[in-house]
Amino acid sequence: MKPDLREIATTVANDPASYKLCAVCGAIVDREVGSCPDCYAYRFDMDVSHVADAALDLAVMPRMAVSHFDLMPDSADEVDADDES
């Protein structure tokens, strides 16, 4: 299932203290990660209000690119793992 940006943004906005911003690419990442999964940077903006602002920006961001989620099947149920018999 493709993630809904607004849904993700709502999750982050409701609990910004659990996230941080990558200082290089601006990605919102889990506060526990040591390096950014998108650009491998290890400098972060921990300011909760900045994270909340980024979540709001994410909610209104137009789709600009194809993500890897777009290339995945919509549902695991549609993939028949026993097809190779």
Ligand SMILES: [Zn+2]
């Ligand atoms: Zn990054």
